[in-house]
Amino acid sequence: xxxxxxxxxxxxxxxxxxxxxxxxxxxxxxxxxxxxxxxxxxxxxxxxxxxxxxxxxxxxxxxxxxxxxxxxxxxxxxxxxxxxxxxxxxxxxxxxxxx
Amino acid sequence: xxxxxxxxxxxxxxxxxxxxxxxxxxxxxxxxxxxxxxxxxxxxxxxxxxxxxxxxxxxxxxxxxxxxxxxxxxxxxxxxxxxxxxxxxxxxxxxxxxx
Amino acid sequence: xxxxxxxxxxxxxxxxxxxxxxxxxxxxxxxxxxxxxxxxxxxxxxxxxxxxxxxxxxxxxxxxxxxxxxxxxxxxxxxxxxxxxxxxxxxxxxxxxxx
Amino acid sequence: xxxxxxxxxxxxxxxxxxxxxxxxxxxxxxxxxxxxxxxxxxxxxxxxxxxxxxxxxxxxxxxxxxxxxxxxxxxxxxxxxxxxxxxxxxxxxxxxxxx
Amino acid sequence: xxxxxxxxxxxxxxxxxxxxxxxxxxxxxxxxxxxxxxxxxxxxxxxxxxxxxxxxxxxxxxxxxxxxxxxxxxxxxxxxxxxxxxxxxxxxxxxxxxx
Numbered sequence: 002x003x004x005x006x007x008x009x010x011x012x013x014x015x016x017x018x019x020x021x022x023x024x025x026x027x028x029x030x031x032x033x034x035x036x037x038x039x040x041x042x043x044x045x046x047x048x049x050x051x052x053x054x055x056x057x058x059x060x061x062x063x064x065x066x067x068x069x070x071x072x073x074x075x076x077x078x079x080x081x082x083x084x085x086x087x088x089x090x091x092x093x094x095x096x097x098x099x100x
Numbered sequence: 101x102x103x104x105x106x107x108x109x110x111x112x113x114x115x116x117x118x119x120x121x122x123x124x125x126x127x128x129x130x131x132x133x134x135x136x137x138x139x140x141x142x143x144x145x146x147x148x149x150x151x152x153x154x155x156x157x158x159x160x161x162x163x164x165x166x167x168x169x170x171x172x173x174x175x176x177x178x179x180x181x182x183x184x185x186x187x188x189x190x191x192x193x194x195x196x197x198x199x
Numbered sequence: 200x201x202x203x204x205x206x207x208x209x210x211x212x213x214x215x216x217x218x219x220x221x222x223x224x225x226x227x228x229x230x231x232x233x234x235x236x237x238x239x240x241x242x243x244x245x246x247x248x249x250x251x252x253x254x255x256x257x258x259x260x261x262x263x264x265x266x267x268x269x270x271x272x273x274x275x276x277x278x279x280x281x282x283x284x285x286x287x288x289x290x291x292x293x294x295x296x297x298x
Numbered sequence: 299x300x301x302x303x304x305x306x307x308x309x310x311x312x313x314x315x316x317x318x319x320x321x322x323x324x325x326x327x328x329x330x331x332x333x334x335x336x337x338x339x340x341x342x343x344x345x346x347x348x349x350x351x352x353x354x355x356x357x358x359x360x361x362x363x364x365x366x367x368x369x370x371x372x373x374x375x376x377x378x379x380x381x382x383x384x385x386x387x388x389x390x391x392x393x394x395x396x397x
Numbered sequence: 398x399x400x401x402x403x404x405x406x407x408x409x410x411x412x413x414x415x416x417x418x419x420x421x422x423x424x425x426x427x428x429x430x431x432x433x434x435x436x437x438x439x440x441x442x443x444x445x446x447x448x449x450x451x452x453x454x455x456x457x458x459x460x461x462x463x464x465x466x467x468x469x470x471x472x473x474x475x476x477x478x479x480x481x482x483x484x485x486x487x488x489x490x491x492x493x494x495x496x
Contacts, residue, residue, distance in 0.1 A: 002322065002340040002373060004308070009132070009187040011103070013156060016180035017146055017166050025101065025156065027132055027185060033306070033324055033338045041132045043101040043156060047314055047371070052188075057310060057322065057340060062161045062260070062359045062458070063373035067314050070371075074146070074169075074179040076101060076162035080371040081313035086324060088306040089349070108231070108286040110202070112255060115279035116245055116265050124200065124255065126231055126284060140231045142200040142255060151287075161260045161359070161458070173245070173268075173278040175200060175261040207429070207484040209400070211453060214477035215443055215463050223398065223453065225429055225482060239429045241398040241453060250485070260359070260458045272443070272466075272476040274398060274459035299421065299439040299472060301407070330405070330423055330437045344413055344470070354409060354421065354439060359458045360472040364413050367470075377470040378412035383423060385405040386448070 002057040004031040004083065007050050011043050019073045026050060026079060028058055033086075035094045044077035045070050055094060057081040101156040103130040103182065106149050110142050118172045125149060125178060127157055132185075134193045143176035144169050154193060156180040200255040202229040202281065205248050209241050217271045224248060224277060226256055231284075233292045242275035243268050253292060255279040299354040300339075301328040301380065304347050308340050316370045323347060323376060325355055330383075332391045341374035342367050352391060354378040398453040400427040400479065403446050407439050415469045422446060422475060424454055429482075431490045440473035441466050451490060453477040 005028035013025065023045045030040040035055075044058045047067040056079045064078040065071055085095040104127035112124065122144045129139040134154075143157045146166040155178045163177040164170055184194040203226035211223065221243045228238040233253075242256045245265040254277045262276040263269055283293040302325035310322065320342045327337040332352075341355045344364040353376045361375040362368055382392040401424035409421065419441045426436040431451075440454045443463040452475045460474040461467055481491040 002342075004340060009185055009189075009192070011156065011185040012183045013180035014183055015147055016156075019165070020180060025180075027187060029132070033326070043103060045101075048312055057308065057313075059371040059373045061373050063362060063371050065162060065165070066316070066362070066369055066371040072165055074158040074162050074165040074177055076158045076160050078371055081310035081317060081322075084309045084311055086306055086308040088324060090306075093306070108284055108288075108291070110255065110284040111282045112279035113282055114246055115255075118264070119279060124279075126286060128231070142202060164261060164264070171264055173257040173261050173264040173276055175257045175259050207482055207486075207489070209453065209482040210480045211477035212480055213444055214453075217462070218477060223477075225484060227429070241400060243398075263459060263462070270462055272455040272459050272462040272474055274455045274457050299441075301439060330425070345411055354407065354412075356470040356472045358472050360461060360470050363415070363461070363468055363470040375470055378409035378416060378421075381408045381410055383405055383407040385423060387405075390405070 002059050005029060005056050005058045006031055007052050007054050007056060017074050023069060028056065028079065033088050033093065042077045044079050045075045046079045048079055048082055050079045050082055055083040055096065057083060101158050104128060104155050104157045105130055106151050106153050106155060116173050122168060127155065127178065132187050132192065141176045143178050144174045145178045147178055147181055149178045149181055154182040154195065156182060200257050203227055203254050203256050204229055205250050205252050205254060215272050221267060226254065226277065231286050231291060240275045242277050243273045244277045246277055246280055248277045248280055253281040253294065255281060299356050302326060302353050302355050303328055304349050304351050304353060314371050320366060325353065325376065330385050330390065339374045341376050342372045343376045345376055345379055347376045347379055352380040352393065354380060398455050401425060401452050401454050402427055403448050403450050403452060413470050419465060424452065424475065429484050429489065438473045440475050441471045442475045444475055444478055446475045446478055451479040451492065453479060
């Protein structure tokens with residue numbers, strides 16, 4: 002999985018019908034320090050992630066292993082909202098209480 | 101999924117027979133600002149996308165999860181036509197009314 | 200799928216037995232202008248492609264969706280021979296009549 | 299598979315329910331000399347790997363071929379802890395006895 | 398598939414039990430000229446490849462389409478030992494007789 006930050010949403014009314022009801026979030030990749038890498042992906046949302054949230058994105062066929070995305074033409078899914086992570090024991094990111 | 105722009109079409113009469121009837125579109129990758137990244141992919145069209153349209157492309161096995169591409173040797177599919185997207189609340193792309 | 204040009208063939212007599220009878224072609228990646236990108240891949244041939252021909256290559260699990268490659272350890276397949284393609288209405292490649 | 303070093307852990311309480319009980323480890327990629335390449339991945343842990351351990355990570359659909367990750371939206375898994383490796387007969391890494 | 402050269406072996410006693418008996422080879426990627434590209438992968442061996450041999454590596458789910466790797470968390474497999482290849486009719490690599 003990759004770390005990412007939700008920065009926007011993509012609207013598409015004309016689409017493969019199986020994708021109806023899925024939200025397409027624009028997610029910027031983050032490195033282990035929490036810095037944006039310059040890359041991004043459009044991922045379906047399986048966990049109710051909102052703008053600004055730090056998330057985990059699963060790609061490829063694994064992106065279809067959620068109830069929301071099963072058997073759909075979806076190659077990236079937000080499958081977790083990150084609370085925190087550490088590197089070498091030092092906290093690199095912690096979600097603020099009021100988010 | 102990746103953002104892309106349809107810029108052309110690939111014609112191939114001699115091909116795996118299961119691919120008959122599929123249109124192969126040449127799609128340039130776009131970043132979150134709508135700028136072309138320099139990369140491109142040839143994607144099957146599952147939604148009737150035309151030249152100039154901004155689309156979402158699903159890759160890998162997920163590209164086979166449409167009626168048009170099921171069980172076919174197809175690793176990229178246009179599965180949505182993009183109306184708009186935003187980054188941080190600012191609209192970065194909006195399809196014009198007369199398209 | 201990616202555009203490519205067949206430039207050679209790889210011979211391997213000692214291999215997974217399910218690969219017997221498959222031809223392994225060396226394919227250089229082409230960009231949308233028809234220029235070589237510097238990358239290459241070894242792809243199984245499902246359509247009788249020969250040296251010099253411009254082809255489409257499908258990768259990943261989709262490379263197994265042909266009769267020739269089904270259930271085989273093959274991650275890239277030539278599944279079409281390209282006649283032509285255009286970008287913005289301008290023809291970028293057209294197979295010559297005498298090929 | 300790729301060589302990697304476990305450097306941290308990602309905590310996510312809100313996630314796809316099938317992921318409950320899985321630990322998400324932050325793994326830095328290593329090259330064949332054991333040097334960090336600058337890349338990293340978040341991988342589920344199938345073998346009880348701890349911080350500082352050198353591991354093998356399998357990606358894509360293969361990451362779901364463990365009891366811990368079967369049918370889950372998981373695209374990277376730690377499936378082995380490395381004892382040692384050599385290049386050209388020269389040992390490049392050996393796990394210390396007291397680890 | 399990608400061309401590669403076996404340069405070493407990775408030893409891992411603690412691993413997903415389904416991987417028992419598989420050998421993990423360290424394989425450097427080769428380009429079409431036979432030059433090392435700087436990249437490498439750890440691949441399971443399905444054909445009895447040894448150090449110094451030039452091989453083909455299949456990646457992703459296709460890496461599980463051998464008897465040795467079926468249903469295992471393995472994303473790269475050596476599925477052929479290369480005898481020779483040519484580019485534009487010129488032999489770029491030929492296995493020596495005494496190997």
